[in-house]
Amino acid sequence: MSDTVETAARTAPAAVIVGIDGPSGTGKSSTSKAVAAKLGMRYLDTGAQYRAITWWMLSNGIDVDDAAAVADAAGKPEIVSGTDPSAPTIAVDGADASGPIRTQQVTAAVSAVSAVPEVRTRLTELQRAIAAGAPEGIVVEGRDVGTTVLPDADVKIYLTASPEARAARRSGELKGKEAADLAATQAALVKRDAADSGRKTSPLAKAADAVEVDTTELTLEQVIECLVTLVEEKRSA
Numbered sequence: 001m002s003d004t005v006e007t008a009a010r011t012a013p014a015a016v017i018v019g020i021d022g023p024s025g026t027g028k029s030s031t032s033k034a035v036a037a038k039l040g041m042r043y044l045d046t047g048a049q050y051r052a053i054t055w056w057m058l059s060n061g062i063d064v065d066d067a068a069a070v071a072d073a074a075g076k077p078e079i080v081s082g083t084d085p086s087a088p089t090i091a092v093d094g095a096d097a098s099g100p101i102r103t104q105q106v107t108a109a110v111s112a113v114s115a116v117p118e119v120r121t122r123l124t125e126l127q128r129a130i131a132a133g134a135p136e137g138i139v140v141e142g143r144d145v146g147t148t149v150l151p152d153a154d155v156k157i158y159l160t161a162s163p164e165a166r167a168a169r170r171s172g173e174l175k176g177k178e179a180a181d182l183a184a185t186q187a188a189l190v191k192r193d194a195a196d197s198g199r200k201t202s203p204l205a206k207a208a209d210a211v212e213v214d215t216t217e218l219t220l221e222q223v224i225e226c227l228v229t230l231v232e233e234k235r236s237a
């Protein structure tokens with residue numbers, strides 16, 4: 001081995017796998033993307049994949065409350081995630097789905113679809129394959145990354161925040177668009193969390209070895225800094 005190659009091998013940061021879970025609106029996407037971008041890692045939004053399959057079900061006339069029908073169709077759509085943290089993408093059957101998956105209709109239906117075991121099996125396999133194919137390391141965010149998808153992840157984070165803070169953040173996003181009032185936003189968040197935590201298969205839960213970070217009183221920048229420090233400690237260990 002030449003000196004240059006030897007030095008590069010010694011100084012290259014370890015490719016770590018980071019799992020970030022937590023309830024809706026706690027800041028998983030914003031912080032995961034920023035941490036991955038800062039550290040030169042890939043980024044995977046598993047929620048976008050559940051939204052994508054939900055959008056496909058709705059677009060193809062599948063009754064999302066009919067678990068058997070959803071299970072039968074679970075293998076049909078092709079879901080492709082792009083993992084560049086500065087421009088993550090999601091495509092269904094070759095078409096960009098990044099806009100349609102964020103509609104209220106999809107948000108209202110996604111918990112019913114994500115509760116179906118056949119859907120979870122399909123997407124969990126896809127998520128593991130994407131993580132295994134990321135030599136730079138990857139930040140994967142969702143609801144069951146630390147408990148089920150990547151139980152051997154090097155760093156596990158569980159983000160929380162009060163329902164009031166989460167609703168205020170979300171209402172800020174909606175301002176001028178849908179003018180959702182704070183109470184309705186909070187009720188919708190709490191309802192989705194209850195469904196996601198209460199399902200039988202792989203519910204939203206904190207892994208026993210996850211570090212819990214309450215972001216209620218923290219700015220986005222403070223959360224990013226905290227997570228970058230945790231990942232860097234692991235990479236240099």
Ligand SMILES: Nc1ncnc2c1ncn2[C@@H]1O[C@H](COP(=O)(O)OP(=O)(O)OP(=O)(O)O)[C@@H](O)[C@H]1O
Binds near residue numbers: 023027028170218219
């Ligand atoms: N610590 C913070 N302080 C203030 N605003 C924040 C903080 N973290 C995130 N936000 C803002 O809150 C909103 C929700 O954040 P984000 O989409 O990252 O949450 P999430 O956990 O991924 O939500 P979901 O699970 O519903 O996709 C965004 O507008 C984001 O900019």
Ligand SMILES: Nc1ccn([C@@H]2O[C@H](COP(=O)(O)O)[C@@H](O)[C@H]2O)c(=O)n1
Binds near residue numbers: 110143144
């Ligand atoms: N690992 C995951 C990730 C997401 N879900 C389901 O998808 C919904 C949408 O997630 P967002 O992060 O985009 O809000 C979420 O409410 C869950 O129903 C999941 O089950 N597992």
